[in-house]
Amino acid sequence: MKKISIAIDGHSSTGKSTLARELARSLGYVYIDSGAMYRAVALFALENGLVDDTLDEAGLLEHLQALELDFKVNPETGRSEIHLNGKNVEKQIRTIEVSRYVSEVAAIPQVRTKLVALQQEMGAEKGVVMDGRDIGTVVLPGAELKLFMTAAPETRAARRYKELLERGETVSYAEVLKNVRHRDHLDSNREVSPLTQAADAIRLDNSDMGLKEQYERVRSYAERILKAKK
Numbered sequence: 001m002k003k004i005s006i007a008i009d010g011h012s013s014t015g016k017s018t019l020a021r022e023l024a025r026s027l028g029y030v031y032i033d034s035g036a037m038y039r040a041v042a043l044f045a046l047e048n049g050l051v052d053d054t055l056d057e058a059g060l061l062e063h064l065q066a067l068e069l070d071f072k073v074n075p076e077t078g079r080s081e082i083h084l085n086g087k088n089v090e091k092q093i094r095t096i097e098v099s100r101y102v103s104e105v106a107a108i109p110q111v112r113t114k115l116v117a118l119q120q121e122m123g124a125e126k127g128v129v130m131d132g133r134d135i136g137t138v139v140l141p142g143a144e145l146k147l148f149m150t151a152a153p154e155t156r157a158a159r160r161y162k163e164l165l166e167r168g169e170t171v172s173y174a175e176v177l178k179n180v181r182h183r184d185h186l187d188s189n190r191e192v193s194p195l196t197q198a199a200d201a202i203r204l205d206n207s208d209m210g211l212k213e214q215y216e217r218v219r220s221y222a223e224r225i226l227k228a229k230k
């Protein structure tokens, strides 16, 4: 059976990773969370005194080449998790503190060059589901299936707020909504690889759509493409 590449892009907190992970699991494909890589670089900056209200971009660039990022499957959960310089940082990259600085980190051209090259290496073989902002446009422009996910900012903020509360973070809904809008603005307006829908991507607005419906719809797109490839 032939394998394909699947690119899932879209706004933050649209459930891209949940859908991508489930799709990868059911197809027996590798899942790559490209956002986790940008988050790990932001975490590095935070942990190494390179953020003092503003990000020390020059300081971060000095360390960039030496940064090691990879994914390893956690044997306890069976999930692929991000490692920064050999250490599992999957939990540490999900804080609101990291979310606050990650868009700034992701706007630095040298950071994108390094991470895009790594992502292309990871996606060189078919049988991959990768999610992010520029996967269908820049990282894997040849992906057979491209999706662009979106939902109303309020819906996305409510989802993210619930997640953060469940993780024990003390934040307000207003703060989360502000962060969602701020990230939308930065992601869509940065100079390098801004968030845009690829011309051949299928748009999926899930403001009023459950997980099961989304999954079934996308799975049927994948099956149609796979059938045509046989």
Ligand code: DC
Residues within 6 Å of the ligand: 012, 013, 034, 035, 036, 038, 039, 102, 103, 106, 131, 132, 133, 134, 135, 183, 187
């Ligand atoms: O998907 P996420 O929220 O974990 O992504 C974290 C940040 O990284 C987000 O602000 C946008 C950025 N990002 C990016 O610029 N390009 C990608 N391919 C993935 C994420």
